[in-house]
Amino acid sequence: xxxxTRKNSIQENVVDVNSSPEKxxxxxxxxxxxxxxxxxxxxxxxxxxxxxxxxxxxxNQRGIVVVKLRNPKTGTGTLYAFSHNNTKxxxxxxxxxxxxxxxLDNSVQSDGSFFLxxxxxxxxxxxxxxxxxxxTSPIDQLLVDEDYAETEKLSTCxxxxxxxKIADCKQSGSFQAWKYSEEKTLNWLEKKVSRISQxxxxxxxxxxxxxxxxxxxxxxxxxxxESSFTRYxxxxxxxxxxxxxxxxxxxxxxxxxxxxxANNQDVKEPPAKRQKIDGETxxxxxEDYSKDQKPFAKEKIQVSAKSKALASAAKGSKSIASFFGKx
Amino acid sequence: MFExxxxxxxxxxxxxDALKDLLNEAAxxxxxxxxxxxxxxxxxxxxxxxxxxxxxxxxxxxxxxxSMGMNLGSMSKILKCASxxxxxxxxxxxxxxxxxxxxxxxxxxxxxxxxxxxMNLDQxxxxxxETDYACTIKLPxxxxxxxxxxxxxxxxxxxxxxxxxxxxxxxTGDIGTGNIKLAQSAKVDKEEEAVVIxxxxxxxxxxxxxxxxxxxxxTSLSKSVQLSMSPEVPLVVEYKIEDIGHVRYYLxxxxxxxxxx
Numbered sequence: 276x277x278x279x280t281r282k283n284s285i286q287e288n289v290v291d292v293n294s295s296p297e298k299x300x301x302x303x304x305x306x307x308x309x310x311x312x313x314x315x316x317x318x319x320x321x322x323x324x325x326x327x328x329x330x331x332x333x334x335n336q337r338g339i340v341v342v343k344l345r346n347p348k349t350g351t352g353t354l355y356a357f358s359h360n361n362t363k364x365x366x367x368x369x370x371x372x373x374x375x376x377x378x379l380d381n382s383v384q385s386d387g388s389f390f391l392x393x394x395x396x397x398x399x400x401x402x403x404x405x406x407x408x409x410x411t412s413p414i415d416q417l418l419v420d421e422d423y424a425e426t427e428k429l430s431t432c433x434x435x436x437x438x439x440k441i442a443d444c445k446q447s448g449s450f451q452a453w454k455y456s457e458e459k460t461l462n463w464l465e466k467k468v469s470r471i472s473q474x475x476x477x478x479x480x481x482x483x484x485x486x487x488x489x490x491x492x493x494x495x496x497x498x499x500x501e502s503s504f505t506r507y508x509x510x511x512x513x514x515x516x517x518x519x520x521x522x523x524x525x526x527x528x529x530x531x532x533x534x535x536x537a538n539n540q541d542v543k544e545p546p547a548k549r550q551k552i553d554g555e556t557x558x559x560x561x562e563d564y565s566k567d568q569k570p571f572a573k574e575k576i577q578v579s580a581k582s583k584a585l586a587s588a589a590k591g592s593k594s595i596a597s598f599f600g601k602x
Numbered sequence: 603m604f605e606x607x608x609x610x611x612x613x614x615x616x617x618x619d620a621l622k623d624l625l626n627e628a629a630x631x632x633x634x635x636x637x638x639x640x641x642x643x644x645x646x647x648x649x650x651x652x653x654x655x656x657x658x659x660x661x662x663x664x665x666x667x668x669s670m671g672m673n674l675g676s677m678s679k680i681l682k683c684a685s686x687x688x689x690x691x692x693x694x695x696x697x698x699x700x701x702x703x704x705x706x707x708x709x710x711x712x713x714x715x716x717x718x719x720x721m722n723l724d725q726x727x728x729x730x731x732e733t734d735y736a737c738t739i740k741l742p743x744x745x746x747x748x749x750x751x752x753x754x755x756x757x758x759x760x761x762x763x764x765x766x767x768x769x770x771x772x773x774t775g776d777i778g779t780g781n782i783k784l785a786q787s788a789k790v791d792k793e794e795e796a797v798v799i800x801x802x803x804x805x806x807x808x809x810x811x812x813x814x815x816x817x818x819x820x821t822s823l824s825k826s827v828q829l830s831m832s833p834e835v836p837l838v839v840e841y842k843i844e845d846i847g848h849v850r851y852y853l854x855x856x857x858x859x860x861x862x863x
Contacts, residue, residue: 581623582644588758588812589645592854596646598836599728599852 323377323389326356327365339392341367342425347403347515352423355400356392361431364400365392397432398441398463399515405455406520411445413452414438460520461527464512468528471508472501482507502531604632604668604694607661611690611705613823613843617652618681620820620841620849622674624650624813629723630670632694636662636847640727648813649728649836649852658846660689666696671723680716694720730852735830735838736805737764740798741784743827743841747818749782754811756780759856763806764831769799773811794825805831808856814839817851 326339339356346353356365368391375387404417404426414433420426435451438444440463442453475482482503509528513521608614621628621639628641628650636659639652656662684690684705691704704715749771753760757775764770768785790796820841821827830838836852843849 582626585624585643585812585816586645588810589643589647591759591856592647592810593857594646595642595649595836595852595854596728598854599649599730 321379321382321384322386323379323384324367324392325389326392327394339365342423342428344400344423344426344429345403345420347399347517348513350403350517355395357425357428357432361428364395364397364429364432366395367392395515397429398437400426401429401433401438402441402455402460402520403517405442405453406517408453408455411443411452411454413450417453457523461524464516464524465527468505468508468512468524471511472504475504475507480504480507506530603663603665603696605661605663605691606632606637606656606659607689607691608658609660609689611684611688612686613846614690615681615684615686616820616822617654617843617849618674618678620823621650621652622678623816623819624648624851625674627671627673627721627723629725630672631667632664632670633667634662634664641725642728643813647810647854648817649730651730651850651852653847653849654843655847658843661691668694668696669723670694670701671721671725672701672718673721676718680718683714683716733830733832733835734802735835736803736832737769737799737801737830739764739769739784739800739829739831740796740826741769741829742795742797743818743821743824745784745797746827746829746839747821750811750814750818753780753782754815758811759808760811760814761806761808762829762831762837763804764799764801765804766801769797796826803833805833807831807833807837809837809853810856813851813853817853820849820851823849 339358340361341354341356343352344355345351354367356367357363358365369388370391371388373387377384377387377389401414401418404420408417414430415427418426418429435444438453439459441456441460443456443459445452445454505528509525509530513524516524624643625641626644628639631638631640634656636653636655636657638654640649642649656664680703681690684703685707687708688705689708691706693702693704694700699720700717701720702715702717704713706713750760753771753773755775756773756777756779760771760773762769762771768783770781770783772779772781774780784797786799787796817839823843824841826842828838828840828842830840834855836854839851839853841849
């Protein structure tokens with residue numbers, strides 16, 4: 276979970292969310308944002324959410340707004356959170372461990388999962404709408420989604436200079452219309468990727484395929500190739516992109532092809548240890564299941580000369596089935 | 603539970619010989635009326651239909667209809683283990699995946715049983731319509747076997763033409779031609795030795811000799827064989843098995859045009 280690593284920038288706040296039971300259906304859930312103001316009336320409808328510091332500033336009752344928006348990667352509805360003045364967008368990740376519960380004051384909450392809210396660039400969510408648009412149009416007309424009415428709020432999250440990173444602007448007076456530009460988008464994404472890979476490198480993040488113990492220090496500092504960091508960063512970014520764009524970005528970044536994990540079948544086993552053979556009797560098992568099994572080919576039907584001749588004699592005759600109907 | 607006891611074990615051996623040339627595997631459909639088998643050869647040119655009625659068995663029990671897919675090669679190997687005088691019992695559980703053959707010697711002093719794995723065969727059954735054939739020819743089975751054997755030396759296909767005068771089998775090939783004419787027997791001493799021809803209209807059809815030769819593997823089952831023909835429909839070669847049933851072979855005629863080409 277790479278996102279958990281960013282936790283030190285987030286001050287933990289235990290928040291009480293007065294959500295109604297039909298939380299998933301209702302896309303608009305107000306968060307009573309102050310941890311002190313816990314209502315004990317509904318102990319079962321509370322959950323733990325970790326939010327960035329300052330998001331629930333002081334006695335400000337406005338809090339954050341949890342809404343359902345279209346996920347840019349999957350295209351399905353996913354919960355996101357807007358800050359109270361719709362300037363920042365947060366994605367919500369649930370982190371769950373089955374054997375855990377929370378003590379919240381005097382109550383116990385059996386659901387031990389917690390929600391992490393992390394800042395996310397709203398452009399990622401705007402991108403699919405821009406891509407879909409056929410004409411140059413103003414941003415508030417682009418961000419219309421029948422299923423997720425709150426999509427329009429995205430327009431307030433993004434400033435003009437942000438939008439210019441992914442789209443061409445046509446302006447007349449105060450009227451601004453936007454047209455998706457793939458070239459700009461890819462450049463923008465490339466910058467994101469390089470920044471993440473730079474960060475990963477600084478933190479000496481393990482981007483290789485195998486797990487490495489943190490206590491394990493390599494004696495010779497075998498350099499992890501630059502491309503591994505780039506590929507890892509690309510993987511992180513593509514979690515916010517649709518498949519086509521992700522493929523385009525991969526091409527744009529000119530990433531080396533992923534090395535497939537060595538196929539076990541190709542790896543030759545060392546020759547089996549020779550077993551002692553006393554006399555004629557071999558103690559070897561007849562079948563060795565550790566070795567590659569031949570796929571069960573359909574038993575070869577031995578074609579005898581006779582049946583071959585019979586088949587050749589059949590030439591020039593119609594199939595018997597053409598005379599007799601199927602039952 | 604299925605159980606069929608056949609006093610004349612040799613009969614099953616002969617049936618096996620009659621089938622195994624043409625078929626590699628077949629489903630034996632057992633009902634309380636008896637055992638049926640219907641299968642096409644690999645090239646789907648001929649069809650074999652075997653019927654063994656329940657009355658023909660010494661003991662017959664079939665609680666539930668079942669279809670046993672058997673590899674005929676394996677079955678024939680097992681039946682080779684039975685001697686001609688043995689009493690053969692075929693047994694299977696209702697939903698079994700094996701079938702058991704029990705061979706008892708006539709003196710009951712030797713009992714051997716063989717279990718064979720069944721196969722999953724999804725075979726389609728063909729509906730064979732009742733047909734009034736234009737010609738039916740009854741002749742001694744050994745005679746028919748002889749004709750097929752002799753003529754197959756000349757060519758790959760054999761013309762069977764039936765007219766008022768009698769029935770003519772002919773084959774043409776590189777070495778020449780061969781014709782065998784059979785006329786209806788004038789006087790009949792033994793019924794099974796007679797040649798009986800019933801004809802509504804003359805028919806002439808061409809068939810593959812090799813298939814006919816395979817059919818004659820059933821010669822030992824019956825003294826006489828009946829051939830039924832109509833224009834442009836398959837030939838029927840029927841061997842009646844005394845008291846128990848019959849084995850019928852259907853063979854699609856060769857198409858004349860291709861013959862000429």
